[in-house]
Amino acid sequence: MEPVETCIPIVTDVDVVTARQKGREIAAAHGFSATDQTLIATAISEVARNIVSYAGRGEIALSPIDEHGRQGILVVARDSGPGISDIALAMRDGFSTANSLGAGLPGAKRLMDEFEIMSTVGVGTTVTMRKWAR
């Protein structure tokens, strides 16, 4: 059976809560411990809030992943917002242009196993994160 992608549109702060709850649900169903579920939900919360704060709207796509019997979760946060001109700066701890204390992206990176960010000014930003169940 092909793993199903769950897509949550992110427009308001309520969607941030929906996305992280859905992420926890999927993580719970795919072998993640309660602690890892919390880390995943928190990371989703940060990237979803980034969409609301900087892009206005976007989406979070969640999928269970399976690599040689290793279970995991894939989180993709996409937006067509203004983009980030200096990713290295955005990934620096304590940096923030809006109001999130700057913990957002570097924090989410620390909570997950894999983290990639692609951004083009004027086009948008995609954050791809994975975590593997232990």
Added chain:
Amino acid sequence: MPVPILKQGEVLIASIQAALSDRDLAALRDELADRVGRFRIRGVVVDVTALDVLDSFASRTIRSIAYITKLRGADTVVVGIQPDVAFAMVQLGLTLDGVVTALDLEEGLEALRLIRRDALGTG
């Protein structure tokens, strides 16, 4: 969903029942700041036992609740941060600097009592 706020003598107890949106959290902050003055409150307990995530925004808002109520003459104790939530906060690099925390509501009320006693210089 608004957070129920109970008044017990000079203490307000904000008992968060379910996941809160950013707006709900900001509303709680404003409501507490208002009620501290309106009811001449000395202490506030914010019970976050029901929260399964405390991300950067939630941590920042809880910290501002503690600072704002302090400026209004009341001490705030945050109680009930779950172990997994605490772990995630540490990983995120979030701290609640200068905010008094306690394990649960009972310990929180005791902490407020001790703060008040020290402030009055009686014992």
